[in-house]
Amino acid sequence: MPPPLPPPSQLSRRGFSSPIWICLLLSNVFFAGILFGVSICVHYPTHFQAAPSSSITDLRRDLLCLLRPPLSSSPARAITNGEHDEGCDPSVGPERLPALQGTFYRILVPLAGGGPRRGLEKKMCLRLASETFRLLSHVLSDEELLSLGSANTLRPVANQSWPSKVAFLFLTRGPLPFAPLWQRFFRGHEDKFSVYVHATPGFSFSEDSPEVFQSAMIRSQKVRWGEPSLVDAERRLLATALVDFQNQRFVLLSESCVPITNFTYVYKYLMGTNKSFTDCINDQSPWGRGRYRWEMMPEIHIDQWRKGAQWFGLNRQHAVAVISDSKYYPKLRKYCVPHCYVDEHYLPTMLSIIDARGLANRTTTYTDWSRGGQHPRTFSAQDITAEFIRSIQNDARCTYNGQPNQPCWLFARKFEPSALHPLMKTLQF
Ligand SMILES: *[C@@H]1O[C@H](CO)[C@@H](O)[C@H](O)[C@H]1NC(C)=O
Ligand SMILES: *[C@@H]1O[C@H](CO)[C@@H](O)[C@H](O)[C@H]1NC(C)=O
Ligand SMILES: *[C@@H]1O[C@H](CO)[C@@H](O)[C@H](O)[C@H]1NC(C)=O
Ligand SMILES: *[C@@H]1O[C@H](CO)[C@@H](O)[C@H](O)[C@H]1NC(C)=O
Numbered sequence: 404m405p406p407p408l409p410p411p412s413q414l415s416r417r418g419f420s421s422p423i424w425i426c427l428l429l430s431n432v433f434f435a436g437i438l439f440g441v442s443i444c445v446h447y448p449t450h451f452q453a454a455p456s457s458s459i460t461d462l463r464r465d466l467l468c469l470l471r472p473p474l475s476s477s478p479a480r481a482i483t484n485g486e487h488d489e490g491c492d493p494s495v496g497p498e499r500l501p502a503l504q505g506t507f508y509r510i511l512v513p514l515a516g517g518g519p520r521r522g523l524e525k526k527m528c529l530r531l532a533s534e535t536f537r538l539l540s541h542v543l544s545d546e547e548l549l550s551l552g553s554a555n556t557l558r559p560v561a562n563q564s565w566p567s568k569v570a571f572l573f574l575t576r577g578p579l580p581f582a583p584l585w586q587r588f589f590r591g592h593e594d595k596f597s598v599y600v601h602a603t604p605g606f607s608f609s610e611d612s613p614e615v616f617q618s619a620m621i622r623s624q625k626v627r628w629g630e631p632s633l634v635d636a637e638r639r640l641l642a643t644a645l646v647d648f649q650n651q652r653f654v655l656l657s658e659s660c661v662p663i664t665n666f667t668y669v670y671k672y673l674m675g676t677n678k679s680f681t682d683c684i685n686d687q688s689p690w691g692r693g694r695y696r697w698e699m700m701p702e703i704h705i706d707q708w709r710k711g712a713q714w715f716g717l718n719r720q721h722a723v724a725v726i727s728d729s730k731y732y733p734k735l736r737k738y739c740v741p742h743c744y745v746d747e748h749y750l751p752t753m754l755s756i757i758d759a760r761g762l763a764n765r766t767t768t769y770t771d772w773s774r775g776g777q778h779p780r781t782f783s784a785q786d787i788t789a790e791f792i793r794s795i796q797n798d799a800r801c802t803y804n805g806q807p808n809q810p811c812w813l814f815a816r817k818f819e820p821s822a823l824h825p826l827m828k829t830l831q832f
Contacts, residue, residue: 545635548642549726566594567651569673570644573600574626574636575658578608579616580820584827586613588662595670599644601626601636629744631736637713637746642726645719653717659781659817660714660768663795665832669813676804678763679721682711683751694743699734709751714768714816721754721761728753763803769795769815781817787825 573579579600589596598619603626608617621643626632637655644650652673662669685708686692695708717725731753739745754762771780782791795812803809818826 545639545642548646549638566649567674568594568647568649569596569652569654569670570647570650571596571598572637572640572644572653572655573598573616573619573657574633574640574655575600575602576626577603577606577658578612579658581658581661581818581823581826582613582616584661584823584830586615587827588666588832589615592666592670596666597644597647597650599640601640629741629746631745633713633746634732634736634749638726641717641722645722645726651719653715653719653722654767654814655713655715656768656814657714657816659819660814661816661818661822661826661830662832663769663792663812663815663830664810672767672803672813673716676763677718678761678804679718679754680716680763680765680767681750681754682766683755683759683762683764684710686710694739694748696738696743698738702730702734703752703756707752707756708748709755710747711751712766712768712770713746713750714766714770714814715750716767716813718761721758724754724757725750731756765801765811767811767813769798769812770817779817781819782822783819784821784825787822787829789829792829 571585579585589598598615599621600616600619601621601623604623606623607620610617621640623636623639624632626636640655641653644653654673684691685706691710692705692708694710695703695705697705732749735745735749735752739748771782774780795815796810798811799808801809801811803811
């Protein structure tokens with residue numbers, strides 16, 4: 404068992420050059436058929452120094468410390484099936500070890516710069532559970548996290564079939580009023596989803612909140628709506644979720660979003676297409692092109708400028724593109740400042756430049772803009788009727804995999820907390 408984590412706010416944010424190293428017991432390694440505890444090197448402020456390490460040999464601690472250089476200088480090379488399978492038995496799965504959950508990852512751990520410790524280069528089989536990935540976000544800097552997420556460093560052991568998962572990324576200020584509804588939505592599908600929550604720093608869920616959310620917090624930073632910190636938070640969520648190779652689809656949600664249909668349907672819908680769902684509007688108005696700045700040339704031409712709400716559903720390839728983008732994002736960060744809102748333009752513009760055909764050109768989150776203005780309509784308890792829900796569920800004014808007359812919406816926003824009770828009663832899942 405990993406030791407309890409100190410609250411994220413107490414974790415050090417310094418770089419890995421910190422002299423204080425403590426190895427935190429994170430996961431188990433299958434080594435010569437024997438389970439050993441293995442540590443990942445993290446650094447904590449001194450008062451957390453009393454970390455368990457007695458069961459860890461220096462050698463293995465060293466090995467795990469080697470996870471460090473790949474994150475900054477030399478990316479760890481993911482290895483494919485075959486070659487020296489030291490300590491790595493792909494046939495050992497949850498069937499044979501029911502007590503173990505999580506995915507076995509085979510990774511090659513290189514040593515920075517070679518030298519006398521070169522002999523330590525090892526292929527290892529790590530068991531990393533979803534919790535571990537979220538934990539990584541608390542001990543890595545953004546840069547390291549983005550690098551780890553985009554490097555595909557950790558790959559599942561070949562020939563093991565692990566279900567693909569949908570990563571639900573909640574970008575929230577504080578509590579999730581619809582947590583009970585989400586909990587019901589997720590129930591029974593535990594191997595097919597993961598949840599990540601980015602909240603205001605210092606926020607933590609109350610103890611009676613569903614466990615699925617309590618354990619989902621990643622390291623967060625202050626977010627100001629409409630500013631780049633919002634997109635930074637989205638990238639932080641994506642990077643954390645990308646480390647888990649099972650995550651193949653990535654959905655961004657807020658505290659005012661609700662699921663509008665059952666999990667089975669959502670999963671099939673998202674997995675059943677290679678397209679990413681994001682609005683991608685070529686808006687010629689002052690609120691669209693009017694926000695373009697010539698300084699974004701030559702990377703972004705004015706007719707490549709797009710707009711759309713940020714509530715995306717991305718495939719893995721596009722999620723990696725977002726977190727590893729060092730070409731377009733810096734331009735938007737610098738020049739898309741109010742009244743240009745970077746969260747409304749970054750994804751649609753960047754993804755349509757790199758892979759327009761891979762986009763569905765719509766989102767799967769229903770929003771009512773019919774009243775016009777800056778903000779969509781917010782629904783409260785009185786608005787929730789069976790007809791209202793059915794009208795969203797049956798709305799088929801879109802295409803799916805090129806087919807017309809398919810339902811368009813999986814999620815909906817924006818809802819006031821008062822809508823929870825009627826939604827629980829009206830939604831049949
Ligand atoms: C892995 O799968 C491939 C193709 O399905 C097969 O040829 C190979 O023998 C398998 N390897 C193991 C170790 O089962
Ligand atoms: C899930 O929703 C779909 C579409 O509404 C429906 O056809 C299906 O029967 C539902 N499945 C379950 C298990 O409720
Ligand atoms: C997605 O793309 C892959 C490779 O391009 C293809 O093999 C697969 O059938 C596609 N899946 C769907 C649902 O279109
Ligand atoms: C995307 O959809 C909008 C309307 O939904 C349409 O105006 C626009 O032309 C579409 N863009 C592309 C690139 O297909």
